[in-house]
Amino acid sequence: MRLPMLLGGLLLWAAQLPVAFAMPGIQHWVTDNGARVYYVQAPELPMVDVNITFAAGSVRDDGQAGLAHMTSTLLDMGAAGLSANEIASRVESLGAELTTGSARDMAWVKLRSLSDGAHLQPALTLFADVINSPDFNKSDFKRERERTLVAIRRSEQSPGTVAGYTFFNQTYGDHPYAPRPSGTIESIAAIKLGELEKFYARYYVARNAVVSIVGDLDRKAAEQLVDQVIGKLPAGERAAAVPPVPQLKSAQQQRIFHPSAQTHVRMGAPGMHRGDPDYFPLYVGNHVLGGGGLVSRLHNEVREKRGLSYSVNSYFSPMEQDGPYLLSLQTRNDQVDEALSVMRDTLQKFLDKGPTEDELVASKKNITGGFPLRIASNSNILDYLNVIGFYDLPLDYLEVFNDRVMAVTREQIVDAFQRRVKPETMTTIIVGGDD
Amino acid sequence: MRSLLASGLLLLGQFAQAAGVVHEYQLDNGLKLIVREDHRAPVVVSQVWYKVGASYEHDGITGVSHVLEHMMFKGTDDYPAGEFSRIISENGGSENAFTSKDYTAYFQRLEKSRLPVSFELESDRMRNLHLLDKEFDKEINVVMEERRLRTDDKPTALTYEQFTATAFMSSSVRIPTIGWMNDLQNMELSDLQHWYERWYAPNNAVVVVVGDVDPEAVYKLAKQYFGSLKPEEIVPPKPRIEPEQKGRRDVTVRAPAEVPYTIMGYKAPVLATAELDWEPYALEVLANILDGGSSARLTRDLVRGSQIATSAGAGYDLYDRQAGLFLLDGTPAGEHGVAEVQQALFEQVQSLKDEPVSAEELERVKSAVVANAVYELDSTFYQAMKIGQLETAGLDWRLADKYVERINAVTAEQLQTVAKKYLVEEALTVAVLDPLPMETGQVGHTASNGGGHEH
Numbered sequence: 089m090r091l092p093m094l095l096g097g098l099l100l101w102a103a104q105l106p107v108a109f110a111m112p113g114i115q116h117w118v119t120d121n122g123a124r125v126y127y128v129q130a131p132e133l134p135m136v137d138v139n140i141t142f143a144a145g146s147v148r149d150d151g152q153a154g155l156a157h158m159t160s161t162l163l164d165m166g167a168a169g170l171s172a173n174e175i176a177s178r179v180e181s182l183g184a185e186l187t188t189g190s191a192r193d194m195a196w197v198k199l200r201s202l203s204d205g206a207h208l209q210p211a212l213t214l215f216a217d218v219i220n221s222p223d224f225n226k227s228d229f230k231r232e233r234e235r236t237l238v239a240i241r242r243s244e245q246s247p248g249t250v251a252g253y254t255f256f257n258q259t260y261g262d263h264p265y266a267p268r269p270s271g272t273i274e275s276i277a278a279i280k281l282g283e284l285e286k287f288y289a290r291y292y293v294a295r296n297a298v299v300s301i302v303g304d305l306d307r308k309a310a311e312q313l314v315d316q317v318i319g320k321l322p323a324g325e326r327a328a329a330v331p332p333v334p335q336l337k338s339a340q341q342q343r344i345f346h347p348s349a350q351t352h353v354r355m356g357a358p359g360m361h362r363g364d365p366d367y368f369p370l371y372v373g374n375h376v377l378g379g380g381g382l383v384s385r386l387h388n389e390v391r392e393k394r395g396l397s398y399s400v401n402s403y404f405s406p407m408e409q410d411g412p413y414l415l416s417l418q419t420r421n422d423q424v425d426e427a428l429s430v431m432r433d434t435l436q437k438f439l440d441k442g443p444t445e446d447e448l449v450a451s452k453k454n455i456t457g458g459f460p461l462r463i464a465s466n467s468n469i470l471d472y473l474n475v476i477g478f479y480d481l482p483l484d485y486l487e488v489f490n491d492r493v494m495a496v497t498r499e500q501i502v503d504a505f506q507r508r509v510k511p512e513t514m515t516t517i518i519v520g521g522d523d
Numbered sequence: 524m525r526s527l528l529a530s531g532l533l534l535l536g537q538f539a540q541a542a543g544v545v546h547e548y549q550l551d552n553g554l555k556l557i558v559r560e561d562h563r564a565p566v567v568v569s570q571v572w573y574k575v576g577a578s579y580e581h582d583g584i585t586g587v588s589h590v591l592e593h594m595m596f597k598g599t600d601d602y603p604a605g606e607f608s609r610i611i612s613e614n615g616g617s618e619n620a621f622t623s624k625d626y627t628a629y630f631q632r633l634e635k636s637r638l639p640v641s642f643e644l645e646s647d648r649m650r651n652l653h654l655l656d657k658e659f660d661k662e663i664n665v666v667m668e669e670r671r672l673r674t675d676d677k678p679t680a681l682t683y684e685q686f687t688a689t690a691f692m693s694s695s696v697r698i699p700t701i702g703w704m705n706d707l708q709n710m711e712l713s714d715l716q717h718w719y720e721r722w723y724a725p726n727n728a729v730v731v732v733v734g735d736v737d738p739e740a741v742y743k744l745a746k747q748y749f750g751s752l753k754p755e756e757i758v759p760p761k762p763r764i765e766p767e768q769k770g771r772r773d774v775t776v777r778a779p780a781e782v783p784y785t786i787m788g789y790k791a792p793v794l795a796t797a798e799l800d801w802e803p804y805a806l807e808v809l810a811n812i813l814d815g816g817s818s819a820r821l822t823r824d825l826v827r828g829s830q831i832a833t834s835a836g837a838g839y840d841l842y843d844r845q846a847g848l849f850l851l852d853g854t855p856a857g858e859h860g861v862a863e864v865q866q867a868l869f870e871q872v873q874s875l876k877d878e879p880v881s882a883e884e885l886e887r888v889k890s891a892v893v894a895n896a897v898y899e900l901d902s903t904f905y906q907a908m909k910i911g912q913l914e915t916a917g918l919d920w921r922l923a924d925k926y927v928e929r930i931n932a933v934t935a936e937q938l939q940t941v942a943k944k945y946l947v948e949e950a951l952t953v954a955v956l957d958p959l960p961m962e963t964g965q966v967g968h969t970a971s972n973g974g975g976h977e978h
Contacts, residue, residue, distance in 0.1 A: 135897055172817075176823075180817070180818045181883075202531055204534055238854065242854070244963070247676060250963075341969045343966045344963065345966045381618075388605075395661030395664035395665045398668040418671075418672055450609070454616075457613075457615020461633070464563070464566045
């Protein structure tokens with residue numbers, strides 16, 4: 089899952105927007121066994137979304153790349169004595185959607201169901217089975233291992249994917265953010281079923297869980313839902329904090345041959361974490377440089393002025409510890425040196441002088457004026473609840489977000505970028521064919 | 524089971540009515556406006572759909588609709604290149620555009636009071652685009668990069684492109700939306716100018732607005748901004764009905780890849796072309812019986828059962844403008860080859876012909892369709908998409924609201940009938956991705972202190 093990069097807030101445009109928006113009223117509580125719950129009532133549509141996220145991402149793989157991924161994959165492939173076919177068939181007969189997934193920081197199980205009792209109750213029973221009682225059958229494990237191996241091999245066909253995971257490998261070195269969450273051919277082949285069960289027992293526990301709920305149910309029903317789904321989960325212990333990411337000391341560049349017409353470039357370094365004191369200057373500044381869609385500087389220099397790339401952008405991925413700051417583009421093989429040099433020059437110029445006052449104002453208008461779009465649907469709100477909960481962000485995070493954006497100055501951006509973004513220590517990964 | 528489906532339908536009925544009041548208007552110049560109210564959040568999505576896309580094109584200018592979509596961001600006399608996107612951005616909006624076989628569409632998502640900004644800019648570029656060589660020379664390169672990214676460097680996409688061009692000899696369904704590379708290399712500004720003049724007019728456009736708006740106010744706004752635009756005489760493309768296929772066709776794509784893949788398709792009617800209008804709904808259900816989730820037959824039998832495939836799927840688009848394909852695809856597992864996957868897929872097809880689908884399976888598909896109809900209401904963008912797709916396929920947007928009802932009316936007997944009628948070898952095309960060895964590997968690594976500018 090790519091976490092939402094754009095977080096909106098509200099108040100700035102009070103003077104310019106005609107109405108004040110209703111902020112979702114977030115209710116928060118902690119269950120007896122230690123799970124943190126975040127809930128928003130949304131009675132408009134007869135449906136319920138639930139997301140249970142555990143600090144059980146690949147950062148916990150402990151040298152066995154793919155362990156978190158395989159554990160997550162097996163959850164709904166047999167639980168409480170029901171086979172994978174039976175679970176899928178029952179869920180889908182209810183019109184419900186039950187999905188599992190994992191990334192570096194987290195693993196999650198999600199349910200979307202109609203909200204009337206005839207649909208929701210049996211769906212919750214299945215949801216609870218998958219979370220509380222996965223069977224980890226040997227035959228399912230073998231099959232899913234084979235499917236993962238084929239998926240990894242297929243991903244090698246994509247120069248962009250190769251560039252992406254190579255960037256993490258090179259940039260994060262010995263840090264647990266370095267390996268591919270899906271694992272490698274070798275690491276997946278070496279994983280044993282018993283290790284999945286151990287991983288599950290350690291990390292799929294209540295104190296390590298964040299429950300987010302959005303939908304057509306009242307507080308009492310939400311509490312019952314939580315109790316039904318994870319009330320019996322052992323309390324366990326919250327996962328240890330992810331170790332800090334060491335900053336890179338020198339630049340490195342790696343070229344990998346790939347039989348493709350385009351060359352993909354990934355350039356960057358560890359960037360910032362959730363709750364980072366520099367979050368707002370870096371976020372707003374990057375909106376000007378490469379985060380603002382069709383109007384950013386990188387987009388303008390690389391695509392609009394020179395036609396070198398279809399997509400070019402830069403973004404921070406704030407994670408529990410410093411996630412990457414990444415600049416990306418892809419171009420015809422014989423143009424890669426030119427494109428890379430434009431990208432580097434654009435970055436350097438931004439670091440030297442920062443945004444113009446006009447650019448800063450324009451970006452602030454886009455970020456704050458677009459706020460209502462980003463909380464317009466139940467699924468948008470569910471994602472925010474999960475980020476707020478998982479990363480222990482304050483409950484008024486959304487409410488003060490626009491104020492914080494508006495408070496950012498040009499000087500703060502220049503200062504934060506000069507301290508935090510250093511081209512002289514960046515990793516550059518170049519994957520593509522011959523000229 | 525029956526009570527579950529019934530209670531789902533009841534829920535849908537109550538909420539779809541409340542959430543989805545739709546109003547249709549037509550301006551004197553022929554522009555159609557469709558407004559769907561959704562008052563859950565103070566936002567609006569505005570989409571302008573033009574009835575033009577790759578299926579309107581012909582050999583030599585393939586990709587022209589999509590290139591024109593790119594050029595629509597390159598300025599008018601009032602709003603020169605870059606201004607459109609700058610203004611939308613400053614208004615807190617997000618925007619983009621997309622081109623398909625049957626349509627080219629432009630959209631903005633905005634806080635609801637900003638709708639006039641969208642209408643002002645969209646009405647301007649509907650008739651006043653100023654195509655310039657200096658912008659085209661750069662943008663055509665961007666489109667060629669897009670083609671490399673989306674197709675040339677993606678073995679499965681490349682296979683699909685060749686597969687489609689093999690399945691259809693005459694029908695313009697064969698034309699890839701991105702365009703053949705050589706056509707892009709030979710495209711000229713005059714091709715775009717001609718295409719723009721021919722198709723971009725109010726009487727060939729549908730404006731779809733979904734959100735927290737008052738329909739009458741939107742209608743007034745539309746008249747204010749779009750009302751004065753001059754209509755064109757729109758001459759529809761020649762029908763180019765595909766000649767009847769007389770036997771199975773095969774195509775092999777050899778490209779550097781790690782994993783083999785097969786895709787196959789049977790010629791099938793769509794809602795816009797079907798003589799019997801229940802048939803497309805039956806084909807839609809058939810695709811869901813095979814691939815409507817993890818419990819559907821292909822995953823159950825091929826992925827988890829025989830474990831011949833690591834993934835397998837089926838697909839069918841009933842809302843296309845022209846007759847298309849009922850698709851099946853699969854990726855072999857382990858030591859299994861594409862031939863075994865194909866064999867397994869053929870057996871699935873045979874079983875659809877031989878035995879009626881069980882009541883339980885049919886009920887599962889219908890329950891999912893009902894629930895999805897509720898879930899779709901969570902996205903204003905998706906609601907607008909549905910309306911635009913139907914209208915540009917020459918269908919009535921009201922069909923979207925009939926979808927659940929029509930799917931629910933499909934019987935097991937009808938499924939067997941369409942399987943026997945359309946999933947036949949005479950109408951079959953099969954493509955295989957045959958991987959060439961991929962040579963990869965590190966060719967250079969440099970580490971340096973403080974050397975950020977090697978180039």
